[in-house]
Amino acid sequence: MTETGTAAGSGSAAVGVDYETHDYDVIVIGAGGSGLRAAIEAKERGLRVAVICKSLLGKAHTVMAEGGMAAAMGNVWKEDTWQIHFRDTMRGGKMLNNWRMAQIHAMEAPDRVYELERWGALFDRTKDGKISQRDFGGHRYARLAHVGDRTGLELIRTLQQKVVSMGTDVFMECKILRLLADGEGRISGAVGYMRPTGEMVAFTAKAVVLATGSIGKSWMYTSNSWESVGDGHAMAIWAGADVIDMECVQFHPTGMVWPLSVRGILVTEGVRGDGGVLRNSEGTRFMFNYVADMFRSETADTEEEADAWYDDHINNRRTPDLLPRDEVARAINSEVKAGRGSPHGGVYLDIASRRTPEYIKRRLPSMYHQFMELAGVDITAEPMEVGPTCHYMMGGVRVDAETQAATVPGLFAIGEASGGMHGANRLGGNSLSDLIVFGRRAGIGASDFAEGRTGSPHVDAAEIASVIDDAFAPFGREDGANPYDLQHELQETMQRLVGIIRTGPELEEALVKLEDLKQRTAKVQVKGGRAYNPGWNLATDLPSMITTSIAVAQGALNRKESRGGHTREDYPGPDPELGKVNFVQHQTGERGYLAPIAIGPEPLPEMPAELRELFEEGH
Amino acid sequence: MADTAEKPETDAATDEKVTMRIWRGDADGGEFTDYEMPAVEGEVVLDVIHRIQADPAPDLACRWNCKAGKCGSCSAEINGLPRLMCMTRMDTLPPGEAVTVAPMKTFPIIRDLVTDVSFNYEVAKKVPAFKPGPEPEGGYRMQQVDVERGQEFRKCIECFMCQNVCHVIRDHDENKPKYAGPRFFIRFAELEMHPLDVNDRRELAHDMGLGMCNITKCCTEVCPEHIKITDNGIIPMKERVVDARYDPVAWLGRKITGRAKPKSAKEASAG
Numbered sequence: 001m002t003e004t005g006t007a008a009g010s011g012s013a014a015v016g017v018d019y020e021t022h023d024y025d026v027i028v029i030g031a032g033g034s035g036l037r038a039a040i041e042a043k044e045r046g047l048r049v050a051v052i053c054k055s056l057l058g059k060a061h062t063v064m065a066e067g068g069m070a071a072a073m074g075n076v077w078k079e080d081t082w083q084i085h086f087r088d089t090m091r092g093g094k095m096l097n098n099w100r101m102a103q104i105h106a107m108e109a110p111d112r113v114y115e116l117e118r119w120g121a122l123f124d125r126t127k128d129g130k131i132s133q134r135d136f137g138g139h140r141y142a143r144l145a146h147v148g149d150r151t152g153l154e155l156i157r158t159l160q161q162k163v164v165s166m167g168t169d170v171f172m173e174c175k176i177l178r179l180l181a182d183g184e185g186r187i188s189g190a191v192g193y194m195r196p197t198g199e200m201v202a203f204t205a206k207a208v209v210l211a212t213g214s215i216g217k218s219w220m221y222t223s224n225s226w227e228s229v230g231d232g233h234a235m236a237i238w239a240g241a242d243v244i245d246m247e248c249v250q251f252h253p254t255g256m257v258w259p260l261s262v263r264g265i266l267v268t269e270g271v272r273g274d275g276g277v278l279r280n281s282e283g284t285r286f287m288f289n290y291v292a293d294m295f296r297s298e299t300a301d302t303e304e305e306a307d308a309w310y311d312d313h314i315n316n317r318r319t320p321d322l323l324p325r326d327e328v329a330r331a332i333n334s335e336v337k338a339g340r341g342s343p344h345g346g347v348y349l350d351i352a353s354r355r356t357p358e359y360i361k362r363r364l365p366s367m368y369h370q371f372m373e374l375a376g377v378d379i380t381a382e383p384m385e386v387g388p389t390c391h392y393m394m395g396g397v398r399v400d401a402e403t404q405a406a407t408v409p410g411l412f413a414i415g416e417a418s419g420g421m422h423g424a425n426r427l428g429g430n431s432l433s434d435l436i437v438f439g440r441r442a443g444i445g446a447s448d449f450a451e452g453r454t455g456s457p458h459v460d461a462a463e464i465a466s467v468i469d470d471a472f473a474p475f476g477r478e479d480g481a482n483p484y485d486l487q488h489e490l491q492e493t494m495q496r497l498v499g500i501i502r503t504g505p506e507l508e509e510a511l512v513k514l515e516d517l518k519q520r521t522a523k524v525q526v527k528g529g530r531a532y533n534p535g536w537n538l539a540t541d542l543p544s545m546i547t548t549s550i551a552v553a554q555g556a557l558n559r560k561e562s563r564g565g566h567t568r569e570d571y572p573g574p575d576p577e578l579g580k581v582n583f584v585q586h587q588t589g590e591r592g593y594l595a596p597i598a599i600g601p602e603p604l605p606e607m608p609a610e611l612r613e614l615f616e617e618g619h
Numbered sequence: 620m621a622d623t624a625e626k627p628e629t630d631a632a633t634d635e636k637v638t639m640r641i642w643r644g645d646a647d648g649g650e651f652t653d654y655e656m657p658a659v660e661g662e663v664v665l666d667v668i669h670r671i672q673a674d675p676a677p678d679l680a681c682r683w684n685c686k687a688g689k690c691g692s693c694s695a696e697i698n699g700l701p702r703l704m705c706m707t708r709m710d711t712l713p714p715g716e717a718v719t720v721a722p723m724k725t726f727p728i729i730r731d732l733v734t735d736v737s738f739n740y741e742v743a744k745k746v747p748a749f750k751p752g753p754e755p756e757g758g759y760r761m762q763q764v765d766v767e768r769g770q771e772f773r774k775c776i777e778c779f780m781c782q783n784v785c786h787v788i789r790d791h792d793e794n795k796p797k798y799a800g801p802r803f804f805i806r807f808a809e810l811e812m813h814p815l816d817v818n819d820r821r822e823l824a825h826d827m828g829l830g831m832c833n834i835t836k837c838c839t840e841v842c843p844e845h846i847k848i849t850d851n852g853i854i855p856m857k858e859r860v861v862d863a864r865y866d867p868v869a870w871l872g873r874k875i876t877g878r879a880k881p882k883s884a885k886e887a888s889a890g
Contacts, residue, residue, distance in 0.1 A: 056682070057740065058777055059690045117759060120749030120813065122766045122773055129760030147770065153689065154773060164740075165748035172740075196729050225684040259661020265687045370687060373706055374663070484673040528678030531645070532730040535677030 017468050019191075019200035023457075024048045024169075025450040026443075027205040029176050029190065029232065032060035033152070033435030034415035034442070035211030036159035041443025043166045047450060050169040050203065054195070054227050057170050058160045061213055061225055062435065065152025066268035066366060067136055068144030069432035071109035075130040077141035077313060082106040084140050087614045089430060091294065092138040092324045093394070093423020094564040095579055096245065099607040100401035101421040105430070105437050112436035113145045121158040123147055135273040138324040138427040140298070141313060149268050149366045155432055174201060175540060176231065178467045179208060179239045179411070180459040187239060187410035188457035191467045195537060198530020200468050204457045206450035209442050210236060210397060210406075210413040215249075215548045217541075219390035220495040221264035223255055229541040230548030232417035236397045237547055237585070238592050241408040244419040244582040245395035246548070247555030250426055250565045251500045253278075253328035255389025257346035262374045264389040267349065267367060269428040271384075272321045274363045275310060276351035278332070279383070280340035286347075287320035290331035295323055326425040326564050329388040333500055336387065346387030352380055388500055392431065394422040394565060395555065398584065401605075403445030404438055407586075410449060410457075414442045420582075424564025472530075474539045480525035483539040490517055490545060498553050503569045507557040514550050521546055522594065543593045554599050555583045580604055637709060638717040639667055641679065645730045653717065658709070664720065665693055665704035668732075680731035688843060691778030695732050696721045701780040701841045723783040739779050742799045746806055747823070751815040761814045772809035772852060774844040775802065781838035781848055787831050798828035801838035805852035811859065821860045829853070829860060 026042040028035045031053035042049045053060065072085040086106035090097050113131065117123065123145050124132040135142045147154040163170070176192035180202075189204040212232030216224030237243055254267040272278070280286045288306075291299045299320050300306035306319035321328070332347050342348055351360055357380035361368050364379070371377040371384060397406050397413035399420065404412045415435050422430060474480070497510035521542045526535050555566075561575035562568050581601035588598050635658040643652045654671050665683055672679050684690040686705045693704040698712060698719055712718050726734035751759070781801040788794050799807075807824045810816050834857075836849045846852070 055684055055692065056736065059684045059692050061685070063690045063776070064685050064687065114758060117815075118751055118754070120751075120810075120816070122761075122769050122813065125761055125763040125766060129762055130758070132763075147773070150689070150774065153776065157773060157775075161743075161746075161749065164743055165746075167744075196733070196735070225686065225690075227684065261659070261662045261666040262687075366689065373688070374708070375661075482674070482677065484677060488673070526677070532680040532733050533678045534672055534680060538677075 017200060017472075019202055019464070019468070021202045021204065022050065024050045024203065024205045026207045026209065026446045027052060027190065027203050028209040028211055030060070030211030030213060030415075030417070031057055031170070032062040032211060032213055032415060033155050033159060033432060034439035035060075035209065036156070036163050037436050037439025038209050038211060038412075038414060038443035038446065039168055040159065040162055040166065041440050042447045042450075043163070043168050045447045047447055050171060051163065052171045052174050052176060052190075052192070052203070054173065054175050056172050058156055060156060061228060062152045062156045062432070064223065064266060065155070065432050066149040066266065067270040067273065068134055068146030068151045068429050069109070069113060069155065069436070070136065070139060070143045070427065070429035071113045071145055071433055072106060072141075072143060073110045073113065073131065073133065073145070075126055076133040080141040080143060083614055085109070085143065086611070088139050089427060090423070090615070092427040093425055094574065095423065096248070096563060096582070096604070097423030098401055098420035098605055099611060100605060101438070103611065104401060104441070105421060105434060108437045109433040112433065112440065116155065116158050116436070119158050119162050121147075121154050123154075134270065135310070135322065136428045137269050137272065137322040137328070139429065140318075144273075144429040146270070149270050149364050151432060155435070171201070175537065176235070177471055177540060179235050180463060181239065181408075182458045185240075185409065186453075186457070187408055189459045191464050193471065193530070196532050198533065198536070200471070202459065202464050204459055206453045206457055207410050207412065207446035209446050210411065210417045211415055211439070212417045214393045214416045215545070215552070216390045216393070218490055218494045218545045218549045219499070220491040221255065222390040223252060223264055223266040224390065229544045230393075231541075231544045232413060233393075233396055233551070234544035234547040236406060236408075236411065236413065236417075237551065237587055237597060239408055239411065240587060240591055241406040241411060242398035242584050242586045243396060243551060244398045244584050245424070245555065246419075246551040246585060247559050247566045247583065248394035248424045248564055249390065249552060250325055250392035250394060251329045251388040252391035253325055253332050253388055254349055254386040255391075256370075256375065257342070257385050257387040258344035258375060265370070265374070266389065266391065267384060267386050268364070269322075269325070271349060271351055271364060271367060272319075274351065275354045276349055277319070277321050277354065278328070279348045279350055280335045281342060281348075282340055285321070286335050286340070287323065287328065287331060290327060290334070291320050291323065292327060295327070299323065324425055324427060326567075329500060330567060332386075332388055342385045344385055346385040348383040349386045350383040352382055357381070392416065392426055394424065394426055395419045395552075398582075400445075402441065403448070404442035405445050405449070410453075412442045412446045414438045424566060471540060474524050474526035474536065475530075477523065477525040480523040481520050483524050483526065483535055483542055486517060486521055486524060486542055487538060487545070490542075490549060493517070494549055494552075498549070498556060501567050501569050502556050504557065504560075507553050510553045511550065511557070514546060514553060518546050518550070518594065547593060547597075551585050551597055554585060554597065558583050558599055558601075637667065639671060640717040640719040641668075641671070641732070642721040643679070643731050644728065646728050649728070649731075651719065662709050663705055664697055664702075664707045664709060664718065667709065668704060668720070680729070680733045682733055689776060691776030691843075694723055694778045694780050694783065696723060701783050703778060703843050706843060723779070725783045725785070725789045726779075736779050738795060739777070739782060739800075739802065742803050742827075745799075745827070746803065746810075747818055747820070749810060749813065749816055750818045752817045759815055765814045768812045768851075769809045771846055772805040774846055775805060776844060777802065778843060780841045780843070784837040784841050785832075786835065786837065787828070794828070794831065798831055801832070801848050801853065803827065804829060804832065804856060805846065805848055808852040808856045811856065821856070821863045824856055825860050825864065829856060832857075
């Protein structure tokens with residue numbers, strides 16, 4: 001249903017600006033794996049559903065996921081169970097996870113993988129024709145269903161084709177700027193613009209699902225694309241929702257480091273899962289020196305045992321090259337700092353000396369081409385140079401484990417936009433499975449909410465007018481900063497002061513700097529017209545980037561310990577008391593981009609006794 | 620403590636310059652504009668475009684996402700050849716000459732390097748969904764060798780460069796309504812070769828212009844995923860369509876039974 005509205009705020013520059021209004025039961029913002037999966041669920045319920053995405057359909061960051069999706073199907077190791085997957089996930093997350101989300105994830109992931117197969121996904125197979133599963137960091141058994149090293153592409157294409165075949169409305173290249181609430185505080189729609197034309201557009205909906213992905217573009221070296229600016233995190237905060245664990249940002253240990261132009265691009269953990277090892281400039285497999293007590297009993301302490309483990313998981317312990325990502329990233333950082341790095345500031349990832357060229361090309365075809373074409377390196381003949389890159393956001397909108405409902409009615413969040421599932425550190429392979437498990441659950445939750453909601457959702461035309469005003473304001477300014485300069489300053493600040501290793505004084509410095517950037521972003525200047533103008537698009541992304549960056553820095557300053565993806569040089573160990581709380585942030589009273597964000601600790605949900613037993617001796 | 624592993628030592632702007640000759644304009648027309656930029660070691664074309672956006676042309680429009688050759692967003696014609704901007708290294712282009720970057724020709728211009736590729740999304744809506752046969756107890760079983768045939772086509776990143784170079788539509792807008800193009804011929808092929816799919820797509824492939832393709836292999840040559848679009852997708856599909864449509868026994872059968880569509884090979888073998 002489409003209507004045309006006119007912004008009518010009094011005294012507003014937006015007076016007379018026409019915009020279309022579309023009405024739906026459920027709108028899903030974001031078309032990565034989780035958003036598409038949520039849309040499918042709501043569409044199957046017979047609801048009126050729209051998917052809204054900033055890029056073309058099928059280009060979302062999910063395509064970058066390489067290694068696979070974790071699910072305890074037991075196809076390769078029949079010993080695997082959801083309990084072991086749950087345990088691995090919680091330990092990987094340093095016990096900061098929402099236990100119920102981790103449990104639901106481990107229990108439901110196998111069904112979701114088989115469902116993809118019924119929708120046309122073509123997974124790699126075992127010899128007896130089942131879906132094959134590969135080894136990955138932090139997983140006790142080979143558990144990742146995969147398609148070579150392009151599993152994310154397979155996931156998104158399968159879901160995309162399903163969504164299209166169901167006749168779902170898709171608004172491509174549409175940037176959402178703000179969520180809209182009705183008089184009772186229920187989320188009732190959203191407003192944004194179409195990037196190709198610059199025309200404004202408003203949506204009314206009974207339920208809104210945020211599937212907006214990560215925040216990584218605020219760092220200089222990241223595996224994330226331009227889209228990952230934290231739109232969902234920021235819009236949820238501005239709408240009064242709680243966010244948790246914002247300090248927990250994952251730096252993937254293996255990004256490309258050279259040439260500079262490709263710095264940060266992901267090198268899949270599958271390289272190590274398939275036999276690759278990390279070495280320093282002296283040729284030492286240094287990961288043996290970085291095994292934390294928590295993992296010592298299940299990690300090999302000799303190279304012989306580590307190498308034997310690939311073929312025999314029962315009688316050998318796993319290689320330390322496959323410790324969880326936070327452990328490996330910190331180890332690489334330490335090696336480089338100690339002067340044992342590679343020429344371009346990374347370490348070596350070597351699979352060439354350990355597997356045949358045929359095996360490497362078959363198992364890791366994308367990696368082979370990526371290095372050959374971008375770096376001129378033949379990974380079947382020489383080692384790769386790798387180093388940490390900002391990769392994944394564990395923190396996000398605080399949600400109900402069963403429904404993914406946010407703390408504001410009518411709002412739901414999934415994937416990287418939501419927090420809790422992965423705790424302080426995500427295991428590789430748990431992201432794709434997270435998307436489909438909780439995408440489905442959010443689809444059910446949002447559909448239930450929409451069906452239970454009476455009356456048409458009402459949004460305030462004056463609020464829409466004020467959003468349009470804000471969006472157009474940069475065109476009228478004669479002075480003010482260039483958005484690219486502000487983005488560069490932001491990235492430099494976050495990389496330098498809120499990176500892998502953090503300290504209190506540096507985080508305080510970052511917050512001062514971010515406050516200054518916030519004020520200057522409010523006065524940013526843009527040239528040109530509204531149609532497909534990347535400078536303007538960036539100007540409208542900056543508020544999301546700065547709000548999320550402030551929340552990350554505040555979280556990092558408050559969590560005076562080291563846990564998972566969050567490492568404080570001034571508090572190098574974990575603090576058992578802080579391990580029992582989430583840092584929750586939200587706006588009280590005054591809301592919006594310029595308003596402050598309050599922060600405080602709240603206790604984690606308590607795990608029931610039968611699950612706690614899984615972490616005791618003998619398991 | 621700030622990260623130590625951040626300082627690049629060898630990547631540095633040199634005194635050398637590169638000239639980027641970029642098409643600027645919109646649906647009403649446009650022209651090439653030259654931008655002289657410092658040369659930087661190891662860069663790809665998209666890096667230089669991004670530097671031009673930062674300064675001096677913040678409104679220069681281009682699509683991109685992953686910057687690693689996996690999403691297929693940044694297709695353009697570089698020195699006249701369709702390429703992904705993110706996978707084209709500057710040092711592979713002739714030194715000392717201007718690098719021309721133009722939008723894909725087959726699709727209508729939106730702005731600068733961005734084209735309206737909605738044609739492809741409209742065609743995608745016409746492809747019937749994957750439809751598996753009944754699931755046996757204990758789940759489907761497939762052999763790796765059988766899934767690999769379809770997997771080749773599922774590597775497609777939808778950069779639409781094969782559509783862009785296909786001469787059936789590149790210079791003939793009038794063919795677009797009746798022609799799906801190479802990207803969708805391999806989609807049909809992928810489903811037709813899927814071990815579980817029971818739909819018959821041969822008639823549809825015929826209706827969507829498979830016969831208009833005269834296998835000049837331009838699509839295969841530009842595919843960044845090195846999919847053998849013509850040899851492994853289009854030609855086998857053409858053979859199957861021909862078998863089904865022009866087999867005299869099948870033709871006689873259709874006459875007698877009144878069954879309009881040829882039965883798929885899978886249905887036939889299933890019983």
